[in-house]
Amino acid sequence: MDPVDLCAELIRFDTTNWGEGKSEGEREAAEYLAGLLTSAGYEPVILGPTPERASTVVRVPGLDRTLPALLIHAHLDVVPAEPAQWSLDPFAGEIRDGYVWGRGASDMKDMVAMTFSTLLRWAEDGVRPRRDVVVAFVADEEDKGEYGALWLAAEHPELFDGVEAAIGESGGVAQFLTAEDGSEVRLYPVAAAERGTLHMRLTATGTSGHGSRPNPDNAVTHLIGALHRVSEYAWPIVLTPTVRAYLQQTTAALGFPADLTTDAGVEAAVDRLGDAGTVARTTIRCSATPTVLDAGYKVNVIPGTASADLDVRCLPGTEEETLAVIDGLLGGRVTRTFLSHQPPVQAPVDSHWFDAMKAALLRHDPAAVVVPRCMGGGTDAKAFAPLGIDCYGFSPQGADPEGRTSDGVHGVDERVPVESLRSGQRILQDFLEQV
Ligand SMILES: [Zn+2]
Incomplete structure (x- = not known):
């Protein structure tokens, strides 16, 4: 399934999180994903503290089950949108002018779609990753995570058995800079701390x-x-x-x-x-x-x-x-x-995990400058790090050939370039198969 269509489809599930427990709920989106995963031969579980606040978790068995596992976490909820200020319906999931538009397009139904289409491709092609990959599509990141990542980590830590590292929000996206000599530098920061x-x-x-x-x-x-x-x-x-x-x-x-x-x-x-x-x-x-x-x-x-x-x-x-x-x-x-x-989060920068993310970005863009960065705010990494997991922010996306960039996160007219989604999915799949 094309990550572009999938991202648009996911936007059509209104998963608005108003905070303090008030939410449209992630249940329908979680069930939609779990249904497709089950049809593809996976064994997902849907879990949550209430029926409406649901997360979908699935473990993909690796070829070598003695290797430490990797967790991918991506949130299903979105911040509220004020439709009157938008130039289109924030929950219509429109694809036009080279973008997927809508609330969550770049935060972070894009990553959900990229991860998900990788899983479907693996099922179609009979591919298995080297190591176990645990995928968690979670509720409630845009508030405190009490109905999502924090709850899963507290109530179902067994889901993350053997997980040594995690990738999640924020990182691996090209940033265009100009060097002192006037040349273009494509910087790909990967979050290694918060x-x-x-x-x-x-x-x-x-x-x-x-x-x-x-x-x-x-x-x-x-x-x-x-x-x-x-x-x-x-x-x-x-x-x-x-x-x-x-x-x-x-x-x-x-x-x-x-x-x-x-x-x-x-x-x-x-x-x-x-x-x-x-x-x-x-x-x-x-x-x-x-x-x-x-x-x-x-x-x-x-x-x-x-x-x-x-x-x-x-x-x-x-x-x-x-x-x-x-x-x-x-x-x-x-x-x-x-x-x-x-508490703050910090993962090692000199690790084979970081090297593998860097290598995948370099295979996609040989001129990539991949650097570690610390985030000023926070993500669900804070919920998973206390389980002893090294958490990185890596939701890769390649540059759009015509210079489009993601925009409107937590604001109006949120969108993600179609080509960045497609290249991001390829980088992610490459990383997951090599790591
Ligand atoms: Zn987010």
């Missing part, structure tokens, strides 16, 4: 009273003071192995020197990288961003409590230190509780 997600609720308590009689123990004031200190804090530069490798290899490919021994040198390198510096900029330090505020109910009443949500992201190896810094900044009048606590 900052941790430490979402927390801050609560200040004080003495409530009449607004006309100010008192020094005001919860709102305590909270504002803490948020101000957190916002003003200058997080130091920390170069993790992945980010260091990214900066070294990318600056070398673009042909300019980088001095990574000083903060100023790191900042200068990131600036000079231009577009390639965007992700690097968020991964050379930790961050803490206030996002939600909640206090008070009447202008003349001092409330007894005030709260705020803080989105903290910490680099691999810095979690304890980051929390200690936050606690110091909050001071004695503000407490914190976790809304979500997902």
